[in-house]
Amino acid sequence: SAVISQKPSRDICQRGTSLTIQCQVDSQVTMMFWYRQQPGQSLTLIATANQGSEATYESGFVIDKFPISRPNLTFSTLTVSNMSPEDSSIYLCSVPGQGRGYTFGSGTRLTVV
Amino acid sequence: AQSVSQHNHHVILSEAASLELGCNYSYGGTVNLFWYVQYPGQHLQLLLKYFSGDPLVKGIKGFEAEFIKSKFSFNLRKPSVQWSDTAEYFCAVNEGAAGNKLTFGGGTRVLVKP
Numbered sequence: 501s502a503v504i505s506q507k508p509s510r511d512i513c514q515r516g517t518s519l520t521i522q523c524q525v526d527s528q529v530t531m532m533f534w535y536r537q538q539p540g541q542s543l544t545l546i547a548t549a550n551q552g553s554e555a556t557y558e559s560g561f562v563i564d565k566f567p568i569s570r571p572n573l574t575f576s577t578l579t580v581s582n583m584s585p586e587d588s589s590i591y592l593c594s595v596p597g598q599g600r601g602y603t604f605g606s607g608t609r610l611t612v613v
Numbered sequence: 614a615q616s617v618s619q620h621n622h623h624v625i626l627s628e629a630a631s632l633e634l635g636c637n638y639s640y641g642g643t644v645n646l647f648w649y650v651q652y653p654g655q656h657l658q659l660l661l662k663y664f665s666g667d668p669l670v671k672g673i674k675g676f677e678a679e680f681i682k683s684k685f686s687f688n689l690r691k692p693s694v695q696w697s698d699t700a701e702y703f704c705a706v707n708e709g710a711a712g713n714k715l716t717f718g719g720g721t722r723v724l725v726k727p
Contacts, residue, residue: 606656
């Protein structure tokens with residue numbers, strides 16, 4: 501299975517600022533997924549990032565708030581823009597793995613103060 | 614749109630008790646089904662998955678799940694739990710083709726008392 505390196509692992513940010521989260525995969529993948537896990541909640545898909553095209557956002561998520569880059573087949577970034585305390589969550593990236601499974605990054609725990 | 618429901622938000626049980634967590638999904642076509650576990654302070658780990666074939670799937674740590682197509686269900690079971698099974702459990706489904714996005718259920722927090 502693919503190995504994902506996600507960073508930062510955690511951060512504490514001031515409201516109104518932005519944070520960019522990076523995911524590096526050790527193999528080429530067509531699709532990468534970005535999820536949010538709010539405190540005490542399940543995982544919610546933010547967007548699907550395909551290399552060479554615009555990311556596809558789920559209902560309730562917009563590009564201005566969560567811009568995504570996908571410059572190549574092994575790397576993607578998610579930016580959380582103009583943060584507020586409601587953005588405090590764990591953000592995870594994921595890629596399809598072998599045998600139709602999925603591999604998840606270790607997550608970025610974001611606290612907005 | 615696809616949805617996944619987990620019936621129990623919290624489960625508390627004693628060691629050696631049996632565990633069954635319910636999961637139902639809404640999609641009527643071909644699906645791939647997953648159970649993930651998240652231990653306190655750790656990231657998601659795959660317990661087991663179903664794609665096709667035998668509807669009774671065995672996973673790691675003594676867990677198993679049964680796919681019942683007519684009931685749109687994929688319930689997770691373990692005959693005898695241990696304190697170390699304290700975790701949050703997530704059912705997830707994707708539609709059809711490999712690599713499609715996963716939709717997660719709301720999760721079930723399981724507390725096993727020693």
